[in-house]
Each structure stands twice: as C-alpha cells, then as structure tokens.
Amino acid sequence: MELTSPAEFVKEQVLAVQAYAALAGRSVANLFRKPRYWADTIQQADLIGWGSLPVVMLTGASVGAVLALQSSNTLQRFGSLSLIGQLVSTSMVRELGPVLTSLMVAGRNSSGMASELGSMVVTEQIDAMRALGTDPMKKLVTPRVLATVFMLFFLTIISDLVGLLGGAIVAQFMLGLDPHQYWNNAWQTLVFEDVFMGLTKPVLFGFIIATVGCYYGLTAKGGTQGVGRATTQAVVTASVLILTVDFFVTRLLMTLMSYH
Amino acid sequence: MSGPPTLLEPKLQAATNPAQPAISFQDVGIAFEDKVVLDGISFRLNKGETKAIFGVAGSGKSTILKLSIGLIKPDRGHIYTLGDDITQMREEDLFELRRKVGIVFQESALFDSLTVRENVAFRLYEEGNISETEIEERVREVLRFVELEHTLDMFPASLSGGMRRRVAIARAIITQPEVLLYDSPTGGLDPVTSTTIVELIVKQRDVYKTSSLLVTHRLQDAFIMATHYFDRQANQMKPLPKGSLSEVPMSFVVLRDGKVIFDGDAHELAESRDEYIREYIS
Numbered sequence: 197m198e199l200t201s202p203a204e205f206v207k208e209q210v211l212a213v214q215a216y217a218a219l220a221g222r223s224v225a226n227l228f229r230k231p232r233y234w235a236d237t238i239q240q241a242d243l244i245g246w247g248s249l250p251v252v253m254l255t256g257a258s259v260g261a262v263l264a265l266q267s268s269n270t271l272q273r274f275g276s277l278s279l280i281g282q283l284v285s286t287s288m289v290r291e292l293g294p295v296l297t298s299l300m301v302a303g304r305n306s307s308g309m310a311s312e313l314g315s316m317v318v319t320e321q322i323d324a325m326r327a328l329g330t331d332p333m334k335k336l337v338t339p340r341v342l343a344t345v346f347m348l349f350f351l352t353i354i355s356d357l358v359g360l361l362g363g364a365i366v367a368q369f370m371l372g373l374d375p376h377q378y379w380n381n382a383w384q385t386l387v388f389e390d391v392f393m394g395l396t397k398p399v400l401f402g403f404i405i406a407t408v409g410c411y412y413g414l415t416a417k418g419g420t421q422g423v424g425r426a427t428t429q430a431v432v433t434a435s436v437l438i439l440t441v442d443f444f445v446t447r448l449l450m451t452l453m454s455y456h
Numbered sequence: 457m458s459g460p461p462t463l464l465e466p467k468l469q470a471a472t473n474p475a476q477p478a479i480s481f482q483d484v485g486i487a488f489e490d491k492v493v494l495d496g497i498s499f500r501l502n503k504g505e506t507k508a509i510f511g512v513a514g515s516g517k518s519t520i521l522k523l524s525i526g527l528i529k530p531d532r533g534h535i536y537t538l539g540d541d542i543t544q545m546r547e548e549d550l551f552e553l554r555r556k557v558g559i560v561f562q563e564s565a566l567f568d569s570l571t572v573r574e575n576v577a578f579r580l581y582e583e584g585n586i587s588e589t590e591i592e593e594r595v596r597e598v599l600r601f602v603e604l605e606h607t608l609d610m611f612p613a614s615l616s617g618g619m620r621r622r623v624a625i626a627r628a629i630i631t632q633p634e635v636l637l638y639d640s641p642t643g644g645l646d647p648v649t650s651t652t653i654v655e656l657i658v659k660q661r662d663v664y665k666t667s668s669l670l671v672t673h674r675l676q677d678a679f680i681m682a683t684h685y686f687d688r689q690a691n692q693m694k695p696l697p698k699g700s701l702s703e704v705p706m707s708f709v710v711l712r713d714g715k716v717i718f719d720g721d722a723h724e725l726a727e728s729r730d731e732y733i734r735e736y737i738s
Contacts, residue, residue, distance in 0.1 A: 231584065316567075323527050324565035328627075329555035330582050331547075 215415065219337065220407045226331075226338040237339040243308075244340075245347030248301050252351045253358045255300050259292050260284055260359030264366040277371060281381030284363035289386060289394040293356040295442055298401035301348055302434040306409035309340055310430035313413025314423035322414065332414070341406040348402035349395060356394065389453045397445060401438050408434040476539050478503050478635045478667035479524050484533035485714075486519060493519055495714035496533065501635070506661050506668040506704055508678035510736065511711035517671035518562060521637045524669065525557050526550040538634055555579065558628030558666075559637040563644075564620040566612040566627070572599070573608045576627045598626040602656060618649035625656055629664070636660065638670040642677050654680050655693040661704050662686040675737055682706045682722040710736065 200208070263284050271277045313336060316322050325332050360382055367373040412430035416422045479501040486494045493516040501507045511517045522528045523535055526542040535542050540553055566575050573595055574581075580591045599605045602622040612620055621641055628636060641657060642650035654677050661668060662685055672678060680693075685702055687694045696702060708725050710718035710733055718725060718733055728734065 231582070319568070320561050320563060320565035321567055323522070324559075324561055324567070326527055326551075327525055327554055327557070327559045327561075328579050328582070329551045330578075331551060 212415075216407070216411045219333070219411050219414070220403070222333050223337045223341045223407060223410070226334045227342065229334070231334065233335055233339050236335065237342050240339050240343035241347050244301070244305050244343050245351060248304055248347070248351060249354070251300050251304060252297050252355050255296050256288075256293065256355035256358035257362035259296055260288055260362030260364075261366045262362075263287055263292070263359075264363035265370065268366075268371050277373065278377060279381065280363065280367050280371070280373065281378040282385040284360060284367075285382035285385055286390060288356050288359040288363075289390050291394075291442075291446075293359055294352050294394055294397035294401065295438065297352045297355040298348060298398060298405065298438050299435055301344070301351065301402075302405045302408075302438060303431055305344065306405045306412075306430045306434040307427045309406065309409030310413040310416070311423055311427045313410055314416030314426040317414060317416050318419055318423060337407075337410045337414075340410055341403060344406035345399055345402035348398040348405070352395065352398040389449075392453070393446065393449045396449065397442065400441060400445060404437045404441065405434050408437065476503065477501060477536065478505070478538060479669060480536040481520070481523075482534045482536070484523065484530045484535060486516075486523065486528070486530045492714050494523075494530070497711070497714070497716045498533075499709050499716055499719050501667055501669050502705070503634075503667050504665055504704065506670065506681065506706045507709060508681065508706070509669065509671040509709045509711065510673065510675060510678070511671075512673060515711045516714060517673070517711065518639050521559065521639050521669065521671055524635075524637060525554050525559065555631065556633055557635045557637065558631070558633035560621070560624045560628050560639060560641055562639040564612070564617075564624040566620055566623060568612050570611075571608070572604070572610050572612070572615070572623050575612065575623060576630055578627065579631045594630055595626075598630045599623075601629070601659075602626045616649075618645055618652060621645065621649075621653055622656060625653075625660070629660060629666075632664070633666065636666045636668040638668065638672075640672050640674075641670065642672065642674055650674070650677065651680075655686070657681065658684055658693050659686040662702070663688065665704055678706075678708060679722065 264280055267283050268277060268280060271280055271283070313322070316325075316336075322332050325335065360379075363382075364375060364378050367378045368375045409430045412426040412433070416426035418425070477500045481500070482498050483496045484494055484498070485492070485496050493514075497520075499507070509517055509520060519528065523530055524537055524542075526535075526537075526545060526547075530543060533543070537553060538556055542550060542553065545553070566572075567578070570578070576595045576598060577591050580586050580594060595608070596605055599608065602625055604619060604622050604626065607615060607619065607623065612623070615623065625641075638657065642653050645653065657668070657670065658681055660666065661681070670678070670681075682702065683696055684693045685696050686692070705721075707721050708718065709716055710725075712732055717730060718728060720728075725733065725737065728737075
C-alpha cells in the first residue's frame with residue numbers, strides 16, 4: 197500500500213470537504229434553476245419512501261416496545277410505571293424516531309445512491325450525460341436530495357407513531373397498564389418544542405444522507421472495487437455525521453427554545 | 457456516389473461554416489498525477505473533415521476527446537470547439553455547446569437503466585419541447601440508420617458489444633450534431649463487428665458529412681475509411697476507384713509521448729520516413 201505524507205493527507209481531506217460543500221450547495225441552488233426534474237424526484241421519492249417503509253416501521257415498533265420494556269423495571273422501582281407513555285413518547289419523538297429512522301434510511305439509501313452513481317461514473321455514464329448536455333447535478337443529485345428530505349420527514353412521523361404503538365402493546369399486554377392511560381400520558385406530555393425538534397432533525401439528516409451518498413458515488417474511482425469502497429464510506433460517513441449533527445442540533449435547539 | 461438527401465441532411469449542411477475550424481487544439485498540455493499525458497499538442501479539425509488520431513494505449517487519445525468538449529480541462533493551452541474557447545468556459549455554459557457535439561464512448565456508456573429508445577431519445581427528452589410523435593419518428597430514423605430498429609424496447613444489457621456501439625452512434629447523431637467524436641469505436645470488438653462499425657462511420661461521414669474526430673489504435677480501420685466510400689444506392693461500403701479520393705477530406709494525426717509526431721493525409725502517412733510511424737503502420 198502506498199504511504200501518503202501527513203501534509204498530502206490533510207490536503208486531500210480539505211479538498212474533499214470543499215468538494216462536498218460545493219456539491220451540497222449546488223444541490224440546493226439547483227432547486228431554483230431550470231430544468232427541474234420532477235419525474236425523477238417522484239421516482240426517487242417512491243424508491244426512498246415506499247421502499248424504506250417496512251424497515252422503518254419494523255425499527256420504530258421494535259424500539260418503542262424495547263424502550264417500554266427496559267424502562268418498566270426502573271419506573272416500577274419508583275412506583276411510576278404509569279409514566280411509561282410519557283417516557284416512550286418523548287424519547288421517540290425527540291430523539292429515537294428521527295435518529296434511528298435516519299440511520300436505517302442511511303444504511304439503505306446512502307449506500308444505494310453511492311453504488312448507483314459510482315457505477316455510472318466508472319462506466320462513463322456520467323461523462324456521457326454531461327456530453328449529452330445534461331447537468332448530472334440537476335438530473336441526479338437534486339432529485340435525490342429533495343426526495344430524501346421530503347420522505348424522511350414523513351418516515352420519521354410514521355416511525356414515531358409505530359414506536360408509540362409498540363410501547364402501547366408492551367404496556368397493555370406485558371405490563372398490564374390501561375391503554376387509555378398510556379395514550380393519554382403519551383399525548384399530554386408532548387409540547388411544541390418536542391415536535392419541532394423531532395421534525396427539524398429529519399430534514400437535516402435527509403440532506404446529509406442524500407448529499408453524502410451522491411458525493412461518494414460521484415467521486416468513486418478505481419472500477420468495481422472503487423464503487424464498493426464508495427458505498428461503505430457513504431454509509432459510515434452518513435451515520436457518523438447524523439450522530440454528530442444530532443448532538444449539536446439538539447443542543448442548539450434546546451438553547452434557542454430555552455428548553456430542557 | 458451520393459443518393460437522395462435524408463430528413464437530417466439539409467439542416468446539417470446549413471450549419472456548416474467552412475471558414476471556422478470545428479475543433480482546434482493550440483499547445484494543449486495535461487498531466488494526471490505527475491504523469492504528462494499531452495505535452496503541448498496542436499492540431500486542427502476543419503469543418504466537414506474526418507480526422508483519425510492514432511496512438512498506443514495510454515497515449516492520451518481518449519483524453520483529447522474529453523478535452524474537446526470540456527469534460528476535463530487542460531493544464532495549459534487553448535481548445536476551440538465550434539469557435540468557442542472552451543478552456544475559458546464555465547460548466548454551465550459548456551452544456552449548451554455540448555448539445556452541438558455528438559460523442560461515442562469507448563464502452564458505449566449507454567444508460568443501463570433506460571431502454572434503447574430512451575437512450576437514443578435522451579437528448580430530445582432533455583430539450584423538453586419536442587412532441588412524443590416527433591421523438592418516436594426521429595428515434596426510429598436513427599435506429600434504422602444503424603440497422604437496429606428492432607431493439608427499441610430492449611435494455612443495453614441484452615445487446616451485444618457491437619449493437620451497443622451502434623446504439624451509441626444512433627444516440628450521438630440523433631440531434632444532427634455539427635461535430636462527431638468517436639472514442640475507439642472498434643475497440644474490443646471482433647473483426648466482423650469492427651468492419652460493421654467502420655462501415656457505419658463511413659456511412660455517417662459520406663451521408664451527413666459531419667466533421668468527425670476519431671481516436672483509435674487500429675490503423676486498419678482508418679485506412680479502410682480513407683480507401684472506401686459509402687454507396688447509398690447499394691447501401692454498402694465500397695472501395696474507392698484507384699487514384700480517386702473520398703468526397704470527405706480525411707487526415708491523420710499520430711501521437712507519441714504526448715506529442716503530435718505526424719499530421720497529414722493518408723498518402724503522406726504512407727510515405728512517412730519516421731521510424732516510429734513506419735513501425736506503427738507496418
């Protein structure tokens with residue numbers, strides 16, 4: 197394996213960040229420029245949204261149920277088992293719903309975008325598209341970004357609801373709680389700030405998933421091996437970025453909304 | 457030698473302005489990761505002319521084609537395509553220029569998720585203001601030209617290498633480009649299929665008279681092009697009578713170590729005393 201000098205490595209990383217920033221910026225700027233590829237956007241929305249629905253629902257239900265099960269022991273110790281609806285609700289809506297849905301969608305779609313676009317790069321299809329007078333940024337990247345942001349927003353809502361349902365099933369059938377009490381508790385505890393935070397995150401995470409996937413795909417080098425590498429890097433980077441951005445966004449929103 | 461004009465012909469001839477070269481390279485140089493690929497090359501493709509560029513693998517032949525339409529930028533020098541200095545143009549402006557140029561990639565580069573019909577019609581769909589009926593008519597016309605009308609609804613994966621190359625030619629010519637670029641169009645094909653592709657290029661050259669730049673490492677392909685013409689009545693390629701020249705001027709460029717070592721016609725190439733060229737053509 198060829199060794200790279202530290203200076204060269206830093207230079208490469210800075211250039212990569214610059215290239216990513218340029219791609220991300222252009223993907224947004226293209227929303228305001230013609231031509232707009234609505235048919236491609238709808239096709240991507242179908243692939244990302246409908247395609248990810250089963251895995252997102254399964255994750256949401258599982259996490260909601262496990263959350264209720266795990267916290268029941270602690271809550272019971274303090275005689276507060278009735279608060280389980282509140283705990284599942286705030287945890288799902290504020291944090292687990294957006295983050296886990298995004299991680300699942302990243303695993304499925306960031307990799308998909310990287311491999312699809314990467315294959316197009318190594319088989320000269322991207323060059324062919326440019327040669328045919330079509331901007332791949334407009335035709336391929338912007339529709340994917342728009343579709344991911346839009347669909348992740350709704351997938352997160354579905355995940356939150358299914359998570360609450362999973363918690364409700366555990367609360368009623370395993371912990372013997374009154375379902376009316378569970379749902380009432382879960383609903384009453386939610387405030388505007390919870391919902392705002394929970395629905396701001398998928399917009400940012402959707403943007404990260406699509407731009408990272410497209411970036412690694414469009415910069416793939418070295419044939420099929422390079423496409424495989426790009427796919428792995430896309431999932432890892434998107435997941436790490438989601439978790440990192442989640443912390444800072446949570447902190448920022450809590451500060452902005454004077455919310456604890 | 458020539459037959460009745462086709463639907464595409466009048467528009468194409470009207471676009472030709474012989475005063476201006478179709479493509480002109482002036483002292484162009486480019487290096488990839490410290491390896492110099494092109495070192496100050498200059499040549500000119502005149503309007504209506506067909507030029508074949510020879511060189512061994514890795515000599516920068518494909519790079520020349522990509523440079524010609526601004527898919528990559530040179531480190532130095534100027535490239536004029538249809539009168540515009542593309543080295544100074546932004547990517548956004550290049551899209552407009554590229555619509556006037558057709559390119560056939562080495563491995564065809566067809567969009568594998570689209571059918572043959574969608575691949576060939578790609579440019580027409582992108583223009584956005586052409587009716588479905590007209591698109592269908594034009595797609596059928598160019599597919600008939602490459603004798604692949606029956607593949608309309610097939611996907612590239614189910615076509616042979618030669619068929620993919622012919623679909624790529626159809627995609628390149630559908631908008632009647634002013635310049636055509638061929639990147640090793642016969643590379644990796646068997647001799648029979650190679651001849652079919654060369655015949656198609658000769659047909660395109662003699663019927664539409666589009667300025668063409670062809671890069672190849674197969675000298676025999678270019679010599680066939682220089683010594684044959686397309687007979688439209690017989691619908692096949694035939695050898696030129698001894699001593700006569702093709703209607704379309706044909707010239708050759710030979711690359712060596714990133715430099716142009718020869719630029720002239722078939723006769724001058726055959727007469728060249730350069731040892732490398734003699735070895736190359738022998």
